[in-house]
Structure formats: C-alpha cells, structure tokens
Amino acid sequence: MTRADGITAALSHLGRFDELAGANTPIARVDPRAKLVTTAAFLVTVASFGRLEVSALLPLGAYPLVLLALGDVPLGPIVWRMALVSPFAVLVGAFEPFLDRQPLGSLGPIVVTAGWASFASILLRFALSVSAALLLVATTGLDAAAAALAWFKVPKVLVVQLLFLYRYLFVLSEEVARSLRAHALRSPNHPSPRIRVAGSMLGQVLLRTLERAQRIHVAMACRGFAGQVRLRRPLRARLSDIAFVACWCTYFALCRVSNLPRLLGTAVFGVAG
Amino acid sequence: MHMSDALVSPSIAASMWVATAGASALSARALRRRPDDRRVPLMGVLGAFVFAAQLVNFAIPGTGSSGHLCGGVLLAILLGPSAALLVMASVLAVQALLFADGGLLALGCNIFNLGVLASFVAYPFVFAPIAGARPSRARLAVATVLSSVVALQLGSLAIVVETLLSRRASISLGTFLLLMQPIHLAIGVIEGLITTFLVLFIRNARPELAPGSREATVSGPWARRVGTGVLMATVVVAGALSWFASSAPDGLEWSLARASVGVPAEPEVPRGILARIGEATGLSPGEGPMNRGRPADAAGRAWPQVDPSVSFSGLAGAALTLALGGLLAAGLRGVRRGTRPASRP
Numbered sequence: 115m116t117r118a119d120g121i122t123a124a125l126s127h128l129g130r131f132d133e134l135a136g137a138n139t140p141i142a143r144v145d146p147r148a149k150l151v152t153t154a155a156f157l158v159t160v161a162s163f164g165r166l167e168v169s170a171l172l173p174l175g176a177y178p179l180v181l182l183a184l185g186d187v188p189l190g191p192i193v194w195r196m197a198l199v200s201p202f203a204v205l206v207g208a209f210e211p212f213l214d215r216q217p218l219g220s221l222g223p224i225v226v227t228a229g230w231a232s233f234a235s236i237l238l239r240f241a242l243s244v245s246a247a248l249l250l251v252a253t254t255g256l257d258a259a260a261a262a263l264a265w266f267k268v269p270k271v272l273v274v275q276l277l278f279l280y281r282y283l284f285v286l287s288e289e290v291a292r293s294l295r296a297h298a299l300r301s302p303n304h305p306s307p308r309i310r311v312a313g314s315m316l317g318q319v320l321l322r323t324l325e326r327a328q329r330i331h332v333a334m335a336c337r338g339f340a341g342q343v344r345l346r347r348p349l350r351a352r353l354s355d356i357a358f359v360a361c362w363c364t365y366f367a368l369c370r371v372s373n374l375p376r377l378l379g380t381a382v383f384g385v386a387g
Numbered sequence: 388m389h390m391s392d393a394l395v396s397p398s399i400a401a402s403m404w405v406a407t408a409g410a411s412a413l414s415a416r417a418l419r420r421r422p423d424d425r426r427v428p429l430m431g432v433l434g435a436f437v438f439a440a441q442l443v444n445f446a447i448p449g450t451g452s453s454g455h456l457c458g459g460v461l462l463a464i465l466l467g468p469s470a471a472l473l474v475m476a477s478v479l480a481v482q483a484l485l486f487a488d489g490g491l492l493a494l495g496c497n498i499f500n501l502g503v504l505a506s507f508v509a510y511p512f513v514f515a516p517i518a519g520a521r522p523s524r525a526r527l528a529v530a531t532v533l534s535s536v537v538a539l540q541l542g543s544l545a546i547v548v549e550t551l552l553s554r555r556a557s558i559s560l561g562t563f564l565l566l567m568q569p570i571h572l573a574i575g576v577i578e579g580l581i582t583t584f585l586v587l588f589i590r591n592a593r594p595e596l597a598p599g600s601r602e603a604t605v606s607g608p609w610a611r612r613v614g615t616g617v618l619m620a621t622v623v624v625a626g627a628l629s630w631f632a633s634s635a636p637d638g639l640e641w642s643l644a645r646a647s648v649g650v651p652a653e654p655e656v657p658r659g660i661l662a663r664i665g666e667a668t669g670l671s672p673g674e675g676p677m678n679r680g681r682p683a684d685a686a687g688r689a690w691p692q693v694d695p696s697v698s699f700s701g702l703a704g705a706a707l708t709l710a711l712g713g714l715l716a717a718g719l720r721g722v723r724r725g726t727r728p729a730s731r732p
Contacts, residue, residue, distance in 0.1 A: 121442050128485060131485065153491065154491070157392060157490070157491055157492040158397050158400075158492065160392070161392065161395060161396060161397050161400060161492055162396075162397050165554060165555050165556075165557075168705070169704060169705040169708075172705050172708045172709060172712070173708055173712075175708075175712050176712060176715065179712055179715060179716040179719075180715070180716075180719065182716060183715070183716045183717075183718075183719035183720045184719055195486065195487050196487055203391035203392075203393035203394050206391075206394060206550065206556045206558060207393070207556065209556070209557075209558050209562075210556060210557060210558075213557045213558060213559075214557045228557075229557070232555075232556070232557065235555075236393045236394065236555065236556065237393075239392065239393035239555075240391065240392070240393035243392035243393060243490045243491070243492060244392070244487040244490060246491075247392075247483060247484055247487060247490055247491050248484075248485075248487055250484070250491075251484045251485060256481075256484070256485075259484070269411060269412060269415035269473075270415075271415045271418055271419070271427075271473060272411060272415060272473050272476060272477065274427060274431075275430055275431060275434060275473050275474060275476075275477045276477045276480060276481070277431075278427070278428065278430070278431025278432070278434065278435075279431055279434035279435050279438065279474075279477045279478065279481060280481060281431070281435075282431055282432050282434075282435035283435045283438055283439070283481065285435070286432065286435040286436055286438070286439040287435075287438070287439040287442060289439065290439040290440065290442050290443060291442070293443075294442075294443065306444050307443070309577065309580060309581060309584075310584070312443055312581060313580075313581050313584025313585060313588070314584065314588065315443070316440050316443060316456070316581070316584075316585055317584060317585050317588030317589070317592075319436065319439070319440070320436055320440075320585055320588070320589060321588070321589070321592050321593070323432050323433065323435070323436040324429070324432075324589075324593060326432055327425075327428045327429040327431075327432045327433070328425075330428040330431075330432065331424070331425050331427075331428045331429070334424075334427075334428065335424070339424065339427075373704075374704070374708065375704030375705045375707065375708040376704045377704065378704040378707050378708060379703040379704025379705075379707065380704070382703070382704075382707065383703055
C-alpha cells in the first residue's frame with residue numbers, strides 16, 4: 115500500500131466519525147455543551163491523580179465505556195486510532211521502570227517498583243483521556259461541538275476557522291494524496307519524496323490552495339458574505355442534560371476522593387476472609 | 388511533537404490554557420480591528436493545507452529517517468502572527484479531537500508550544516528583524532530557517548519544562564533535554580528548509596502574498612509586545628501554581644483533595660477494614676503508597692513501605708472493577724440492541 119492509499123483509507127475512516135455523530139442514540143441526543151463540560155471535568159479528574167496511581171483511575175473508565183456503549187460507537191475505529199497515534203506519552207513512560215526502582219508493593223513473589231506503577235499509570239491516563247476525546251467527537255460531531263464552543267464565548271473567528279478547516283480538510287488531503295500518488299508512479303524507487311521534491315510538490319498544492327481560497331471567497335461574496343459568518347444551530351438544554359452533567363461530575367468527584375476498587379476489594383474479600 | 392494529556396498535571400494544563408486563551412483573545416481582537424473578508428476563507432484553507440501537508444513525509448538526506456512540516460512559521464509568514472496563531476490552534480484542536488494527537492487537556496500546552504512560540508516569539512523576534520521590509524532571497528531563506536529552528540527549540544524546551552513541572556514522569560532534566568533538543572534541532576533545520584522552499588515558491592508565483600508585502604512590516608512590533616506579555620504572564624502564572632504545588636508533598640492535586648474531603652485526608656474506613664484483614668491474615672496493615680503517591684511522611688516513617696494486604700485488596704478490587712466495567716458495557720450494548728429499530732442494520 116502506498117502512502118497515498120494510506121491517506122485515502124485514513125480519510126474514509128475520518129468520514130465515518132461524522133456518520134456516527136449523525137446517528138440517533140441517547141448519547142448523541144445529549145446537548146453538546148453538556149458533553150463538552152462533562153468531558154472537561156473527566157479529563158481534569160484523570161490528570162489530577164498522583165504519579166503512581168493505578169487502581170483508583172480504573173472506575174473512571176466507566177465514562178468512556180458508557181459513551182461507547184450507549185453511543186453505538188464501534189470499538190474498532192477508536193482502538194485503531196489510539197494505537198496509531200504517535201504515543202509521546204508511552205515513550206516517556208517507558209523510561210519510568212528504569213528510572214524509579216523503589217519497591218512499592220508485592221504481587222506474590224514479584225515486587226512491583228514505583229517505576230512500573232508510574233508506567234502503568236501513564237498508559238492508563240493515556241487510554242482514558244484519548245478515548246474520551248475521540249468519543250466526544252464520535253458522539254457529537256464537530257459542527258455541534260463548534261456550536262457549543264461559540265456558546266461558551268470562544269472567539270467567533272476561531273470557531274469559524276475550526277469549521278472551515280474541517281470542511282476543507284478532506285478536500286486538501288485528497289489533493290495531497292493525488293500528488294503523492296503521482297510522485298509514486300513516476301519514481302517507484304523513492305517511496306517518500308526527497309526534500310526538494312517535497313518542497314515544490316507542497317508548493318504546487320499550496321498554490322492550488324490559495325486559488326481555492328479566492329474562489330471560495332468569490333462564492334461567499336456572491337451569497338451575500340460581508341465579513342461576518344452567521345452560526346445558527348439552536349441549542350436547547352433539557353433537564354436530562356443537566357442531570358447528565360451533575361451525575362457524571364458527582365461520580366468523578368467520588369472516584370477522586372475515594373479509591374473505589376480498593377473499597378470494593380476490601381469489602382468483598384474482607385467478608386470472604 | 389505533542390504534549391500529552393497523560394503527562395500533564397491540572398495546574399500546568401490550566402496555566403497553559405490561560406496563556407493560550409489570552410494570546411488567542413488578543414489575536415482575535417487584532418483581526419476584528421482590521422477586517423478583511425478575504426481572510427476568512429484564506430485562513431480556513433491554509434489550516435487545511437497545513438493539516439494535509441503534514442501527511443507528506445519526506446526523506447531527510449543522509450539519515451534514512453523522514454520528517455514532515457509543522458507549519459507554525461509558514462503560517463506566520465503568510466498570514467501574520469495573529470491569524471497564524473488562530474489557524475494553528477484550529478489545526479491542533481482537530482488533531483486532538485480526531486486523531487488523538489496530544490489531548491484536550493494538553494491542547495493549551497500544544498497551542499502554546501507550536502502556535503504562540505512560533506507566532507509571537509520566533510516570528511517577531513527572529514524572522515521580522517532579519518527579513519526586514521523587503522528581503523532578498525538569501526535574507527528570506529536565512530530568516531526562515533533561523534526562525535524555524537528557534538521555534539522548534541523553544542517548543543521542545545517547553546515540552547520538557549511542562550513535563551517536569553507536571554511531575555507525572557521521573558525522567559531527569561538533563562536526560563530529557565539531551566533526548567529532545569538535538570533531534571528538534573535537526574527537525575527545525577528541515578522545517579526551515581521546507582518552509583523556505585514554500586515561501587520562495589509563493590514569492591515567485593503570488594508575490595502579493597509573500598513577506599514584505601503587508602503584515603510582516605505592520606505587525607512586527609505589535610507581535611513582539613504580545614509575545615513578551617504572554618511569556619511573562621505564563622511564567623508568573625505557572626510559577627505561582629507550581630510554587631503552590633511544590634509546597635505540598637504530592638502536588639497541588641494532593642492539597643486540593645485534602646481540602647475537599649477535609650482533614651484527615653487518609654481514608655479512615657478502608658484503613659479500619661484493612662487493619663482487621665491484616666490482623667486476621669497475620670499481615671501488618673499500613674499506609675499504602677499505591678493509593679496516595681509519595682506520602683508526606685510527617686511521622687518520619689520510612690518510604691516506601693511494602694504492604695501486601697493493601698496491594699492485594701487494591702489488585703483484587705481493580706480486577707473486580709474491570710470485570711464490572713466489561714459487564715456494564717456489554718449490558719448497555721445489549722439494552723441498546725434490544726431497543727434499536729428493526730430497520731437499522
């Protein structure tokens with residue numbers, strides 16, 4: 115598979131995300147503002163745990179799991195994307211077991227060091243925060259998320275920019291994929307272009323991009339655009355949306371102040387023992 | 388390279404979000420003051436271009452590795468610093484949301500590292516003074532390469548500082564710097580070269596968009612003021628927050644948790660149960676560092692204490708939690724399937 119084919123495949127995956135957000139599921143029906151606030155609270159909670167925390171982070175997995183299950187999101191694309199992302203965090207985390215060899219606890223005959231706990235903690239944080247962000251988009255869609263951002267007084271120029279970028283992302287990536295395919299067909303011995311070739315290749319794409327911007331501007335002007343983009347998407351908060359935020363935030367707070375798995379462990383095994 | 392949610396602490400994430408939001412608000416205001424209806428679509432497609440251009444991995448001569456464009460300096464040269472920052476912010480936001488690059492909490496850090504530093508430090512302090520009002524080809528090339536190198540060096544330095552201040556990883560400053568700075572020097576030179584190619588290409592093809600035509604000269608001093616202001620504000624906010632964080636042994640979060648549950652912070656109930664299990668099984672109970680991170684050790688106890696009973700109940704509870712999570716997801720899926728209309732596949 116050439117690089118160009120890879121890009122085309124990645125784009126079709128990306129397109130599927132938007133289709134998911136269009137589905138009529140209980141999670142998709144939740145107000146985008148409620149999902150945005152809850153996801154932010156979730157991320158702050160995950161990040162607020164200490165360096166060596168592992169078990170107390172686990173109950174927080176309920177949030178992405180519920181979004182996944184009630185949002186009818188297939189597990190495949192989420193896992194695929196999590197595995198694909200260049201994991202800077204995983205790289206830094208992989209040093210941990212070698213740097214911090216303080217014994218922390220024992221697992222039968224094996225002594226668990228602080229480094230391994232820290233590594234596990236970093237991996238868990240990575241999985242939790244990344245899946246929550248991906249699921250937010252998969253159950254909301256970028257258009258609705260942008261409308262929520264505008265409601266939260268994010269500068270309009272930035273919201274419009276986000277929508278424009280998303281709209282033309284597919285168009286320009288296709289254009290880059292076409293250029294790469296043309297290059298691959300003409301120079302089969304060099305799978306990736308050399309820097310000078312890449313320079314003029316990207317230059318051509320940039321030129322076409324600028325011309326496209328001009329055409330878009332003319333088209334917008336024809337339709338009455340005078341410098342102001344009007345965003346209209348009615349947002350309507352229901353009682354269930356407020357309950358959604360309140361319930362999840364309470365749950366996150368509960369997870370933060372008490373180690374639920376340990377309480378569960380002591381409760382179950384305490385009774386048994 | 389992107390800062391990650393997994394490595395950032397809330398206090399650092401918050402300070403970087405404040406700095407980024409401030410710089411973005413100033414930029415948005417600056418754009419509102421000079422309205423230009425051609426700019427809206429231009430910013431939009433240039434953002435998409437930077438995104439698409441990052442898909443092109445080109446071979447780096449002599450190394451066998453490959454690199455791609457980051458685009459911060461290119462955007463600043465083509466659009467001016469304020470529009471460039473907003474475009475970069477949108478690119479990074481879409482990367483965080485759709486590609487899981489970085490993360491939403493660390494997005495403030497990433498916009499700062501790759502956007503603010505390029506637009507409001509590298510561009511006004513390095514590019515603008517070297518390039519001047521009407522740069523020659525050579526001057527333009529030198530200015531572009533140098534500002535790209537400075538932008539990437541500052542960006543990777545910022546990642547190091549943010550990671551260390553967050554204290555989520557125990558890697559030391561020296562090792563981290565050695566790992567990050569040299570590789571980003573190489574990446575910066577490559578970034579500079581490819582940006583130079585693009586800028587010169589555009590100068591030949593569309594001279595009206597090239598530097599020296601409009602914003603470069605207009606916005607230099609303004610961007611320098613914003614850059615200085617934002618940097619100073621960031622240092623103050625981050626400094627204050629990390630000072631507050633370091634005054635508590637396990638960071639700001641620890642003290643916040645303590646404040647929210649009230650003193651004592653150590654949970655009394657599980658300890659009681661654990662103590663009973665400990666007595667029953669002959670294992671001595673203790674304070675589990677697994678739960679609290681590095682404890683304050685006010686009583687002078689030796690750290691770490693290996694406590695099998697705590698480890699056991701923690702692990703068993705974790706296994707139970709995972710099993711419950713799986714059941715929850717499977718159950719909810721089942722309920723959804725049951726209620727789903729028959730027409731859907």
